[in-house]
Amino acid sequence: MGIRERNRLAVERDISEAAMRLFVTQGFDATTTDQIAREAGVSPRSLFRYVGSKEDIVLGDMLAAGESVLGALRERPPAEGPWEALRAALRVLEGNPPDRALALATMFLETPSLRARRLEKRLAWLGLLVPEITRRLGRTPGDVPDPAAHAIVAAALACLDSATEIWARRGGAGDVVAVFDEALDAVRHA
Structure with missing residues (x-):
């Protein structure tokens, strides 16, 4: 696995972990994609390069x-x-x-x-x-x-x-x- 792939997987993991923390504390519907992006340390635009939707974050x-x-x-x-x-x-x-x-x-x-x-x-x-x-x-x-x-x-x-x-x-x-x-x-x- 190349460095680019490892970086992509690391960012996806960070997004997933940040989203799950927010979902557990705030609830799924109350959590926005902007909050997830901020918590994961990526821009909202970058977030959607890694995941298609909030549902896809949970479903993997x-x-x-x-x-x-x-x-x-x-x-x-x-x-x-x-x-x-x-x-x-x-x-x-x-x-x-x-x-x-x-x-x-x-x-x-x-x-x-x-x-x-x-x-x-x-x-x-x-x-x-x-x-x-x-x-x-x-x-x-x-x-x-x-x-x-x-x-x-x-x-x-x-x-x-x-x-x-x-x-x-x-x-x-x-x-x-x-x-x-x-x-x-x-x-x-x-």
Whole structure:
């Protein structure tokens, strides 16, 4: 990685950290992009060279996260069932420290525009993950998604969102993975 790329990543990290501090203390909607730029030590114009919107600061690169899940899914044993493989692959998302994860989850609960943007970005994950789940079901991926594979991926992502929301409503108490497992079990065995 060259110096230019390292500098770009450092500025993006500074912007993200400054924004999160402001979002936690003031709330997402009450924080302006000018405040974020000032807190990060960049001009408002420079801020938008690094991020597209306030929502993008919080959501980060969700496509890259989806690709990480896909990579983990492809590494799962071929004989593993689709639900088990998808559940295990989603574990790559466990990277945020609990306090940051709780702050993010709470922001999604309290900010409808942020929640909608996350859902929009998460829908792209269907296109990434459905073909791999289709293969795990012993079928050939095609131009039109396999309904079973599509339903499995959509349900697993809904369970992930539900678990995160419930965990946030509990103030971060308990284990979010256990809540996710409970949600998956309910969907699979209801």
